Amino acid sequence: MIKTVSIILPAHNEADYIDACARALLNSDALPEGWQAQVIVVANGCTDNTADRAISHATAAEARGWGWQVVDLDQGSKPGALNAGDAAATGQVLVYLDADVTVSSALLPQLIEQLSGDDAAYGSGSPHVSPAQSWITRTYGRFWVTLPFVTDGCPGFGIFAMNRAGRDRWGDWPQIISDDTFARLNFTSAERVRVTAEYHWPLVEGFRSLVRVRRRQNDGVAQIAELFPALTTNDDKAEIGLSGLIRRTLRHPIGFLVYATVASAVKSPLYKSTSDWARGR
Template sequence: MTFLNHSTDPTPREPALSVILPASNEAGLIGMCLDAVAASTEVPGGVEVVVVANGCSDDTATRARAHARRFADRGWRLEVIERDEGNKTAALNAGDSAARSGARAYLDADVVVAPTLLAETVQALTSPGARFVSGRLVFATPASGWSRAYARFWRRVPFMAEGVPGCGFFAVNADGRLRWGAFPDIVSDDTFARLHFAPDERRAVAAPYSWPVVEGLAALVRVRRRQDRGVKEVRRRFPELVRNEDALPFPPAAKARAALADPAGFAVYAGVAAAVRLTPRTDGGWSRGR
């Protein structure tokens, strides 16, 4: 297995936060993601970013390294690791092995963070005890009408609107990271991490981050099927974590009001859910849909 490492290390001290960023064939998006991180407001103690390019057949790693000087100029560290294997949880584990801070943030390469997100996250992680922190999730506007309708209704679902889902970005402090060892080979790493924390140990800061919704009806069905499978897998393999599930209720009356307010969104959202239940699984592994 090829294992290449490149880093800029202007300050050898332990940073306040290590951001672990797995990326597989993300050449078209990694620059936008890293630009946003590099434009973050000041974080006392500094930040390091560990990009793990895994299973790439494009120039994701090269494009990530092109940002090295920008990070170094502000005293932050950027490390780029290349792995032949295209496996997200293995990439997360490689990033964890390279990280120097006990506080860890896990960031998807298609996410764009707001300038204050990292600083607010670090502040929230300093609270006593173990902490799981995320930002205010904002859906990037899809090009597909199907996806726009789905996203409109999805954001009304209490788990997304009122919970701390951590989709695409979540962080834990050092005490929190001690709750598990290596990431297991699972589909839903964010669910696995989140359920290691009781609801009162999770925090959502005000700063937003932009998370994409896949494009098109077929992609929505594929990804929803994968999401559902990932949650069920965690519950099946790690039943002791189910005690931390805070399934926020969506009462029939509230659902009816939401459906009346956006009938098209409800129709698409319910249709995707029905398609997942009624159609056989034809996709395997990772489903990105973009």
Template sequence: MSTACSILIPAHNEVGYIEPCLEALLASDATGAAVEVIVMANGCTDRTVQAARSFAGRFTSKGWPLTVLDLERGGKMGALNAGDRIARHGARIYVDADVVVSGSLLAELAAVLDNLAPRYASGNPVVRASGSAFTRFYARFWASLPFCTHGVPGFGVFAVNHAARGRWGEFPDIISDDTFVRLSFTPEERFRVAASYDWPMIKAAWPLIRVRRRQDIGVAEVKEQFPALWANHDPLPKDALPMWRRALRDPVGFAAFALVALGVRLPHRGQERWARGR
């Protein structure tokens, strides 16, 4: 069984990333139901819109119509809301423009969403690090954290069925959309499918600090503005290794992780609300 899905992709200056993202969607298995793809290009000053629209014919041939919105104003939440307003199907799969899905991910998500009860779902993230040894060390340790190895983290890709999408109206003007949506559901309502997706780690130490700081602010923002949602936060798994044991297993990775954590706490100037470091 499966359910009809709208795939929504917010994109801001994503040339070089949107192409492999869309190629992977084209190569995805059929879901057994209707699918549409919507790219919400917002505030783009590069050729993201043209690059995305060049895929229209191939998506039509697949039977998955592609719509590309050219939005003048930047901002991820505004882009998500614009996509939601025109989406035709009740089930929604939200995909970051720099993510590459595996061939079976969409079909597995659609199958899980085919339920009358509210369901949130994601896949198994594969953290890809390139460009510097520091990034690789940091990513290796970060991927060992319980947040990544247990539960349904949902960064980069998350999906909800029609009943679940009714949990909120428009996306609020906050930083962390994935945290907000994930915590809108209890752990029992969250499902992690076996299929994977590639999620790129930001390159180099300073960009990692910048983005990690933004992520921390985003989580704190959800806790402050939506305190009731925090009750749905995953507890620490009983089988999770304590930090000191993970540090002993990977001292170099831990050193990189600790350096970024320290850098986040240093004095800094303000930054844009959608900071990616690339």
């Protein structure tokens, strides 16, 4: 029996990124025997040509024998885009991919291998931060990538996946800020797997954007704790500890200074976060 992996790709004004994302995805290694791919790009609330750019990759997908569908929604809502993607998805494995992420060729096959069982399971790859343009983002990123949340476990930012048994744990995606945190916390640490294949994920550019997005991330975690308190028992995020902080600071003193300044500025009312889907580029 042929099985399907469904890749759901929400995209809101991602015309500058969607081509690289699509090309990397279509350059994936051969899928495990007996598997086929279905890609669903959900262009939601776009005011640029994201949908047209996505449609332009349909021929390349067809040449690989992959399904390629573009859903164009009027409203810019990531939970809405995820729900629309789920409604069209037929796969036994579901992969949720941000449009500004580029995957390595081995990532998709490795996720399928790990998530093809009957028991509920969740997976992601090994994240690498894409080269930044601004000095402030590059410096922040050098310290940030050393944190246990990034180096260990299965954080899932940018791309996460699960099998049907895992996705059946909830109905529609709720109207929340942090979909990746919500998805991850629906699984215990024993049910989550991090594969070795890499993916590249960009940090936002500039101090104000870093602060705004960091604050929004904090708001997203707090929102889930308030609305779904039972899920917090699945949070296994490792603490950095004093000795770990000292080691990292000695290795990246300027990076720590920038990171700490951003973390401090998050508390300022000058950098408001919003409930809509915006990366603050």
